[in-house]
Amino acid sequence: MPSDLRSTPKPLVVEVGALPRRGITALTVETPTSTRFARIDPTRPPARWKSPEFILYGIIFVVVVPIMVWVPVTLSQYDSPNYPLYAHRLSWGWIAGRKIDNSDSQYRSFRNNIPSLIFLSAAFLASGRLFEFFRPEARSDKLQRTSFLAKFSILVLFGLHGTSALKVLAIMGLNYLGGKLLAGTRIAPFATWVFNLSVLFLNEAYSGYHFSSLHPSLGFMDNISGFYPRWHVNFNITMLRLISFNMDRHWAHVKAGSEDTGQALNEKQRTTVPLAAEDYSFQNYLAYSLYTPLYIAGPIMTFNDFLWQLRRPLEIKKSSVLNYAIRFLSCFLTMELILHFMYVVAIKDTAAWRGDSPFELSMIGFWNLIIVWLKLLIPWRFFRLWALMDGMDPPENMIRCMANNYSPLGFWRSWHRSYNLWIVRYIYIPLGGTKNALLSIIVVFTFVALWHDLSLGLLAWGWLVSIFITPELAARYFLPASKYGDKPWYRHVCAVGGVVNILTMMTANLIGFAIGVDGVKYLLEQLLGSWQGLRFMLGACVCLFVAVQVMFEYREEEMRRGIFRRC
Numbered sequence: 001m002p003s004d005l006r007s008t009p010k011p012l013v014v015e016v017g018a019l020p021r022r023g024i025t026a027l028t029v030e031t032p033t034s035t036r037f038a039r040i041d042p043t044r045p046p047a048r049w050k051s052p053e054f055i056l057y058g059i060i061f062v063v064v065v066p067i068m069v070w071v072p073v074t075l076s077q078y079d080s081p082n083y084p085l086y087a088h089r090l091s092w093g094w095i096a097g098r099k100i101d102n103s104d105s106q107y108r109s110f111r112n113n114i115p116s117l118i119f120l121s122a123a124f125l126a127s128g129r130l131f132e133f134f135r136p137e138a139r140s141d142k143l144q145r146t147s148f149l150a151k152f153s154i155l156v157l158f159g160l161h162g163t164s165a166l167k168v169l170a171i172m173g174l175n176y177l178g179g180k181l182l183a184g185t186r187i188a189p190f191a192t193w194v195f196n197l198s199v200l201f202l203n204e205a206y207s208g209y210h211f212s213s214l215h216p217s218l219g220f221m222d223n224i225s226g227f228y229p230r231w232h233v234n235f236n237i238t239m240l241r242l243i244s245f246n247m248d249r250h251w252a253h254v255k256a257g258s259e260d261t262g263q264a265l266n267e268k269q270r271t272t273v274p275l276a277a278e279d280y281s282f283q284n285y286l287a288y289s290l291y292t293p294l295y296i297a298g299p300i301m302t303f304n305d306f307l308w309q310l311r312r313p314l315e316i317k318k319s320s321v322l323n324y325a326i327r328f329l330s331c332f333l334t335m336e337l338i339l340h341f342m343y344v345v346a347i348k349d350t351a352a353w354r355g356d357s358p359f360e361l362s363m364i365g366f367w368n369l370i371i372v373w374l375k376l377l378i379p380w381r382f383f384r385l386w387a388l389m390d391g392m393d394p395p396e397n398m399i400r401c402m403a404n405n406y407s408p409l410g411f412w413r414s415w416h417r418s419y420n421l422w423i424v425r426y427i428y429i430p431l432g433g434t435k436n437a438l439l440s441i442i443v444v445f446t447f448v449a450l451w452h453d454l455s456l457g458l459l460a461w462g463w464l465v466s467i468f469i470t471p472e473l474a475a476r477y478f479l480p481a482s483k484y485g486d487k488p489w490y491r492h493v494c495a496v497g498g499v500v501n502i503l504t505m506m507t508a509n510l511i512g513f514a515i516g517v518d519g520v521k522y523l524l525e526q527l528l529g530s531w532q533g534l535r536f537m538l539g540a541c542v543c544l545f546v547a548v549q550v551m552f553e554y555r556e557e558e559m560r561r562g563i564f565r566r567c
Helices: 052-075 083-089 105-112 114-134 142-182 188-205 216-223 235-255 267-272 282-289 303-311 318-341 344-349 358-389 408-414 417-428 433-452 456-478 490-513 516-528 531-560
Strands: 014-018 025-029 035-040 563-565
Touching (some): 052 344, 052 531, 105 114, 114 142, 114 358, 188 235, 235 282, 235 303, 235 417, 282 303, 318 358, 344 358, 358 516, 358 531, 408 456, 417 433, 433 456, 456 490, 516 531
Antiparallel strands (some): 014 025, 025 035, 035 563
16 A cells, blocks of 8 residues: 555654554654654664574575465365365466356455446546536535536446435435434434444345335336345445434534634544534535445545545545555456465365365465455455545555454454444444443444344354453553563563464454354364364464564564554
8 A cells, every 4th residue: 555645744643653562662643544654763672684583483484385375276276186066166267277266256246347347437537527627616626526426426326226226315315314403412323323223224124125015016116226236235335424424413513613724634633523514415415425436345434534535635646546556456466366276265165175184274264364355455445546546535444464463453453444443433432432442342343243244153253353352452451561561571472462363363254254153163173173283273373473473573664664554
């Protein structure tokens, strides 16, 4: 991700950040993106990369990482014993005569529609430039564009969902009306949440509703379904915007007026500083809730941030957008290589792992998680790139690789970051934040699980994550870096804790997003039910210990280079 997408970073907020050890601090300056530049503390300890300890770690990396790649490649050969079990899920590919594992329905939906999405994005951007040609004032004051954005977005809505667009607009209208009548009252937040959660559950219960259920004569409307008939599947993203608009409007009423000082605002300020009452209009509401580049999958912007960026357009460098496009293409091609040479999704979906060793089973699970990370990162970056080309800067969703995390809290800050920021603003802080940390975390992850899918597997994932975060909170309380950070043993104790964190995070995510409860149960039986499995677990823990030590040093290296990420 480009470290900065604007021509001149604006140092507006200064804060002190710290890594897991005492004395590792830097004065950090918030810039418009998630990466921050810092003035380095001269007392920072020197790099350890050339020390005997880290040379040993480097040797282990050189040996282990290629093996981690080779194992799933071997399992994906046409002469593999289990190949006939999953071969029917493969498609014809275009790399080296290999077939491709395009069996993941979520990613397949995006991959197969890339040409259509490129055409739609080109039409949107061209129409926007044409609008600005006839309305020159819209170039400097993009609030003038809201009429264009609202109209274009409604047209796209009908193209995507056909007559079901009327259902989306009806729900949005009820949400807007209720929020307008109750804004500033104590009942407004409760009513907003009850309404939107009820809609989410009813959408699922009635499969997006049917016009024929209202009256048989309306049945023909169900046949006008558009390019994406299942509108209720991605309505959960729209729901977040509806809550954001109502809550931002409510808090603006409570604060009685805008706090606009005429100064440039950073990302955090654009989210929290209220707008003028007239900015919470129905046209702006439509333009925000249905904003075409972000409508399908996000990233998620708050209403305040969206309107502030229209009111004061950001200067986004063309070179940075081009760099971001190249990074997106690199990620897409990486995914293509993985899907052509590692058929782990098909193996997972057909349970074609019987007879595999504990190491092979773990690599099937690990690479499934890598694919989950990539299948989310790639669409999110595509839509964010589209928004950047339109002059909007939504949050970057993935700011670290999935395999570069040792802390559950840090992991969730860097995985679907825009959703994390939304949750912090609209759930975590209103519940009391750190004052009620355990309760807040349980509520947050229960909501996150149900928001993703109303299923037992996701609910189990949410509760497991809540439980697995508790040891880290306890460790921070009983072994604070401020007290023990200068002890020689502290870094190694933190690394052991990191190993436990990684194992628990992988278990929770395998249940929620990969092989499910039954798959994880089988995996644990193989890992813990034999000496071969126990030996592998011991070796895996040693490798994870090395990886966590490298992650610690990598974060220090970021600080040495003047970069600070909040994760």
